[in-house]
Amino acid sequence: MHAREGAPSTCDTESDSSQHYRERGDPVEQTPGVKKAVKGPSQKLQRSSRMKNPVVRYGYNEYMAHHYAYMMKISEDREPETYAEAAEDPRWIEAMREEMRALVENDTWDLVPASETTPKPIGCRWVYKIKHNADGTINRFKARLVAKGYAQTHGIDYDETFAPVAKMTTVRTMIATAAAKGWHLHQMDVKNAFLQGKLEEEVYMMQSPGFESRKNPHVICRLKKSLYGLKQAPRAWHAKITQYLHQIGFWMS
Numbered sequence: 540m541h542a543r544e545g546a547p548s549t550c551d552t553e554s555d556s557s558q559h560y561r562e563r564g565d566p567v568e569q570t571p572g573v574k575k576a577v578k579g580p581s582q583k584l585q586r587s588s589r590m591k592n593p594v595v596r597y598g599y600n601e602y603m604a605h606h607y608a609y610m611m612k613i614s615e616d617r618e619p620e621t622y623a624e625a626a627e628d629p630r631w632i633e634a635m636r637e638e639m640r641a642l643v644e645n646d647t648w649d650l651v652p653a654s655e656t657t658p659k660p661i662g663c664r665w666v667y668k669i670k671h672n673a674d675g676t677i678n679r680f681k682a683r684l685v686a687k688g689y690a691q692t693h694g695i696d697y698d699e700t701f702a703p704v705a706k707m708t709t710v711r712t713m714i715a716t717a718a719a720k721g722w723h724l725h726q727m728d729v730k731n732a733f734l735q736g737k738l739e740e741e742v743y744m745m746q747s748p749g750f751e752s753r754k755n756p757h758v759i760c761r762l763k764k765s766l767y768g769l770k771q772a773p774r775a776w777h778a779k780i781t782q783y784l785h786q787i788g789f790w791m792s
Contacts, residue, residue, distance in 0.1 A: 610675075613671055616671075618669055619631060619667050622664075626749060631667060634679075634680040635665060635682040635749065635750070638682050638683060638684055641731055645731070645735075646763060647734060647766065648760035648762045649761045650760060651759060652755075653759045657743055658695055659743075660744050661686055661687050661688070661690040662744070663747055663768070665683070665685075665747070666684075666685050668680075683767060684747050685766070685768035686744055686762075686766045686767065686769050696740050696741065696743070697740055697742070697771045699771065699774060700770045700771055700773070701774060702773035729780075732780075733766065733767050733769075733772045733773070733775070734764050735764070736764060736772060736779045737763070738762055738771070739771075740771065742762040742769065743759050744759065744760045744762055746758070746759065
């Protein structure tokens with residue numbers, strides 16, 4: 540093939556480029572078949588001319604008075620991390636008793652003797668949380684018994700764990716539709732929701748700290764209902780609420 544007349548050849552282009560960099564005083568990297576300029580001392584660094592805003596240090600001064608009081612209050616109230624700490628405060632003792640009453644009334648477990656044929660029971664622990672009002676005052680002391688689900692073994696005491704959750708896009712769509720049409724929205728909270736789900740697998744758990752049976756201190760709990768902390772607890776609750784919604788006339792879209 541022949542080059543078009545008047546079109547510069549590749550060699551001429553490379554030569555002109557090299558001559559241009561030499562005239563500027565920049566070194567040329569010698570590579571077989573390739574000639575290119577290397578950044579030399581004659582090239583100046585280009586700095587951005589964009590305006591730089593100072594870093595703002597956020598603090599409590601930017602908040603309104605009631606927000607500031609709320610945040611200061613919740614930062615002052617300390618929650619116990621262990622049962623030994625909570626047992627020294629009668630308010631936390633009453634909160635744990637309330638939780639135990641709810642678990643017993645819900646028929647959450649049966650006490651059974653441990654044997655060589657039963658799987659190794661998982662542990663449990665107390666989790667403590669102070670519920671505050673909008674003004675920062677204490678509403679109540681909440682104690683929750685949580686199973687140590689990280690000790691569960693797949694195929695033995697749990698299988699499927701997937702449970703669908705509502706997307707924020709769906710929630711926003713419902714709120715926007717209600718606002719546009721003037722509908723009333725009602726919100727509800729199911730107390731101890733996960734305890735309503737029924738377990739399909741056999742799960743054994745140690746007795747709750749501080750509330751061991753005095754008559755049978757060596758027995759263990761065979762769980763009948765899903766407990767917070769179990770890997771299959773969200774799935775069990777979803778199956779329960781789905782069954783109820785179908786019974787009262789709702790259906791999935």
